[in-house]
Amino acid sequence: MSILQNKRVEVINLGKEDYQKVWDYQESIFKQTIDRKIANRKQEDYTLLLPTENYLIFCEHPHVYTLGKSGSLDNLLLDEAGLREHHAQFYKINRGGDITYHGPGQLVAYPILDLENFFTDIHKYLRFLEEAVILTMADFGISAGRIDGLTGVWVDFEEGAENPRKICAMGVKSSRWVTMHGLALNVNTDLSYFGHIIPCGIDDKAVTSMQAEIGQEIDMAEVQNSLQNHIIATFGMELGQ
Numbered sequence: 001m002s003i004l005q006n007k008r009v010e011v012i013n014l015g016k017e018d019y020q021k022v023w024d025y026q027e028s029i030f031k032q033t034i035d036r037k038i039a040n041r042k043q044e045d046y047t048l049l050l051p052t053e054n055y056l057i058f059c060e061h062p063h064v065y066t067l068g069k070s071g072s073l074d075n076l077l078l079d080e081a082g083l084r085e086h087h088a089q090f091y092k093i094n095r096g097g098d099i100t101y102h103g104p105g106q107l108v109a110y111p112i113l114d115l116e117n118f119f120t121d122i123h124k125y126l127r128f129l130e131e132a133v134i135l136t137m138a139d140f141g142i143s144a145g146r147i148d149g150l151t152g153v154w155v156d157f158e159e160g161a162e163n164p165r166k167i168c169a170m171g172v173k174s175s176r177w178v179t180m181h182g183l184a185l186n187v188n189t190d191l192s193y194f195g196h197i198i199p200c201g202i203d204d205k206a207v208t209s210m211q212a213e214i215g216q217e218i219d220m221a222e223v224q225n226s227l228q229n230h231i232i233a234t235f236g237m238e239l240g241q
Contacts, residue, residue: 004040005117006051008240011228014059019066019091019102022059022110029055029112030173030180037114037176052114052178056231058224059110061102063088065197068171071098075198086196095181097151097171099197105188105209107223111231115177118235122174126151129183132230133168136185139226142167142213153185155208165208166199185227187211187218 014022033052040049065076065088076090076099083090088103102108115125130146133153137144144167145157153168168185186209194207210218232239 004049004051006054006114007117007236007238009054009056009113009232009235009237010240012055012057013224014057016060016062016104019061019064019089022057022061023091023093026057026110026112026180030175030178033112033114033178034176037116037178052117054114054117054237055110055112056228057110057112057182058228059108060104060106060220061108063101063103063193065090065099065101066095066171067092067099068095068097069093070096075099076196077198078196082196086193088193088196093181095171095173097169098199100169100171100184100199101193101197102184103189103193105186105190105211105220107185107187107220107227108182109185109227109231110182111179113179113235115174115179120177122172125174125179126170126172128234129170129231130168132227132234133183133185135230135234136223136226137167137210140210140214140218140223142210144168154205155213163206165206167208167210167213169199185210185223187220187223 036052130153134144144153144155147154147157151170152166155165155167156163170183172181188211189209
């Protein structure tokens with residue numbers, strides 16, 4: 001663990017923004033954090049060490065499909081013409097996981113954290129993100145949880161449930177215990193776009209949104225505020241800059 005543990009997190013709201021621009025922005029912060037860690041390890045004078053920063057980025061994206069390192073292109077059911085017809089982009093990216101969709105009405109959270117400020121366990125990190133989403137869903141009257149062996153958050157998740165539906169997908173990258181990418185929570189998402197992929201490579205389960213479960217449009221700002229608060233509380237963070 002770092003001798004300079006910093007539990008403060010800066011929240012950044014990017015609004016509706018192009019996927020590539022946000023990816024580049026993440027990469028720049030990710031690299032700066034890793035560079036600081038490398039410089040600290042080379043520094044012999046402990047009084048000159050600088051703590052790493054933590055960031056929580058929120059945004060929405062235009063229609064886009066992203067394929068993780070372990071994913072199969074066969075899980076994208078649109079060709080180039082189909083992507084143009086649906087005004088969607090496609091990127092192969094450097095997170096874990098398979099294919100997923102981002103679009104309007106979906107709340108995306110990208111935590112760029114130095115896990116040495118908290119704990120060094122990627123599985124625990126994913127479970128903490130899931131827990132924050134589960135608590136957020138409870139705030140809106142939606143019962144959600146985990147399914148063994150599958151990353152993400154689900155409705156009708158209990159063993160034996162007839163129609164489990166994924167409401168939040170996750171995929172992360174980590175290097176030197178610094179994270180990037182994150183989670184995508186379907187709030188008022190147009191679920192028809194998931195019909196053009198095999199989401200996360202899982203072909204026997206459906207997807208859903210908060211709007212579909214509740215039966216009305218949900219205020220995105222309220223969801224973001226709830227999720228932000230639960231992430232901060234679950235990780236024991238302090239809100240700051």
